[in-house]
Amino acid sequence: MKKVLVTGGTGLVGKALEAVIKEQSPADEQWYFAGSKDADLTNLAATQALFAREKPTHVIHLAAMVGGLFHNMNNNLDFLRNNLLINDNVLQTAHEQDCVKVVSCLSTCIFPDKTSYPIDETMVHNGPPHPSNYGYSYAKRLIDVQNHAYHDKYGRLYTSVIPCNIFGPYDNYKPEVSHVIPGMINRMHQLVTEKLDVPESEKVFTVFGSGKPLRQFVYSLDLAELMIWVLRNYESVEPIILSADEAQEVTIFEVAQAIAKAFNFKGKLVCDTSKADGQYKKTASNAKLRSLLPDYAFTDFETAIETSVKWYKENYDQARK
Ligand code: NDP
Numbered sequence: 001m002k003k004v005l006v007t008g009g010t011g012l013v014g015k016a017l018e019a020v021i022k023e024q025s026p027a028d029e030q031w032y033f034a035g036s037k038d039a040d041l042t043n044l045a046a047t048q049a050l051f052a053r054e055k056p057t058h059v060i061h062l063a064a065m066v067g068g069l070f071h072n073m074n075n076n077l078d079f080l081r082n083n084l085l086i087n088d089n090v091l092q093t094a095h096e097q098d099c100v101k102v103v104s105c106l107s108t109c110i111f112p113d114k115t116s117y118p119i120d121e122t123m124v125h126n127g128p129p130h131p132s133n134y135g136y137s138y139a140k141r142l143i144d145v146q147n148h149a150y151h152d153k154y155g156r157l158y159t160s161v162i163p164c165n166i167f168g169p170y171d172n173y174k175p176e177v178s179h180v181i182p183g184m185i186n187r188m189h190q191l192v193t194e195k196l197d198v199p200e201s202e203k204v205f206t207v208f209g210s211g212k213p214l215r216q217f218v219y220s221l222d223l224a225e226l227m228i229w230v231l232r233n234y235e236s237v238e239p240i241i242l243s244a245d246e247a248q249e250v251t252i253f254e255v256a257q258a259i260a261k262a263f264n265f266k267g268k269l270v271c272d273t274s275k276a277d278g279q280y281k282k283t284a285s286n287a288k289l290r291s292l293l294p295d296y297a298f299t300d301f302e303t304a305i306e307t308s309v310k311w312y313k314e315n316y317d318q319a320r321k
Contacts, residue, residue: 002029004231005054007041007090008062009033013105013163013227015170016220017060020228032056036063042082047089051097060227061090061104064140066172068179069132069278076135083139091146095156102158103231106144106239108165108216108284110137118246118285121162121239130279144239151237161230164243164284168220168304169311173319180252181217181305183208184259185312186320192263203267205260208275211253216243216284219304229293243286244298252277258302262309 008014014033021031032054039050041063065082072079087104094102111119112127124144129137143160150156167181175186184207191203226242234240250258256269289296312319 002058003054003056004029004031004058004060005051005056006031006033006060006062007086008035008064008105010035010037011062011066012166012168012171012220013062013223016168016224017062017227019169020221020224034063041089042085044089044093047093048096051093051099056094056097057100058231059090059094059099059102060231061087061094061102063090064105065136067136067177068183069276071177072133072136073276076133078135079133080135080139083136084142087139087143087146091143091150091158094158095150095154100157101231102147102156103227103234104143104147104158104160106140106160106162107136108162108241108243108282109133109279110140111282111284113279117281118283119241120285121241121288124162124239132276132278147237157235157237159230159234159237160239161227162239162241162243162284163223164216164218164241164282166218166220166223168308169315170220171308171312171319173312174321180215181255181259181308182312182319184256185309188259188263188265189312189316191267192265200266203265205256205265205267205269207253207256207269207271209252209271209277210273211251211256211271213252213277213279214249214281214283215252215255216246216249216282217255217301217304218242218244219299219301222298222304226289226293226296234292240288241284241286242289243284244301245286245290246283248298248301249281249283250301255305258305259309261302262306 039046171182
């Protein structure tokens with residue numbers, strides 16, 4: 001019997017995993033989705049108590065301090081310290097409790113700022129990250145270092161996945177911390193629901209920055225399916241990029257257009273170039289994933305945006321907590 005503990009089980013990816021597992025959990029797997037109410041993972045004793053209680057054999061480690069560009073820029077020290085503590089506590093406790101596999105989450109935004117494209121799994125440590133999120137990036141990079149060290153010293157199969165930008169139901173829509181898609185959905189909702197006496201064709205939606213940066217996105221439910229596949233089938237300590245295909249990369253302006261379409265917004269979209277763009281692009285290659293799972297069909301971007309907007313509207317109060 002496998003007992004799978006999901007840390008960060010109440011977040012965007014955790015909720016997607018829970019939804020997928022509800023549909024297809026085999027009889028020999030039991031899953032437990034832990035949030036910060038179960039244990040503050042920055043605290044070693046609380047982490048140990050959670051593991052002692054749940055006795056996992058496998059861990060999907062998602063818990064992290066996570067935020068968008070502006071939240072990262074203002075809080076690098078907190079992103080560094082909280083994530084270092086969480087990761088060290090989870091990995092060491094998993095080892096002490098004899099967990100046979102841990103799958104942790106890195107991110108494509110932790111790759112070197114100056115790099116060649118497309119990025120691949122071998123490049124994680126090849127140079128400094130973008131200065132906007134160095135705290136988060138170095139903490140995440142050390143997961144890979146630690147995975148190798150647990151393997152070298154104890155033969156552990158503790159590995160990591162590298163998703164690109166994730167979005168979907170249960171995303172974090174709090175304006176001060178949200179990523180680009182939930183941030184735009186939030187602002188678009190506000191625009192279409194305020195000043196109802198103004199005709200929508202006269203309303204203007206502002207895209208922060210030039211709108212030109214390119215981004216790859218992965219729908220949280222697709223990512224959840226891929227992470228479950230990694231847990232069951234991927235037998236290497238080396239990280240694996242879980243990202244949609246390079247051809248599915250979109251500009252920030254195209255993201256705004258998809259969101260406008262999902263809201264059936266009839267007004268104008270303009271770019272505010274006085275706002276920061278962040279990295280121009282961080283195109284990642286999913287060639288390794290494709291070599292192992294050539295036929296996986298990612299959800300179409302516009303369809304996934306539509307579903308996310310629908311969830312947001314139906315769960316407005318919960319979404320903004
Ligand atoms: P969310 O912000 O949606 O959720 C974070 C989760 O971590 C929540 O379940 C939260 O618990 C938990 N958590 C945070 N701090 C603590 C703590 N001190 N102790 C215990 N639990 C804690 O994150 P996502 O689902 O978006 O991200 C999942 C993983 O994917 C993360 O590791 C992230 O770095 C990575 N990632 C995310 C990307 C994205 O675009 N969102 C892109 C690439 C990688 P609670 O809510 O109960 O407080």
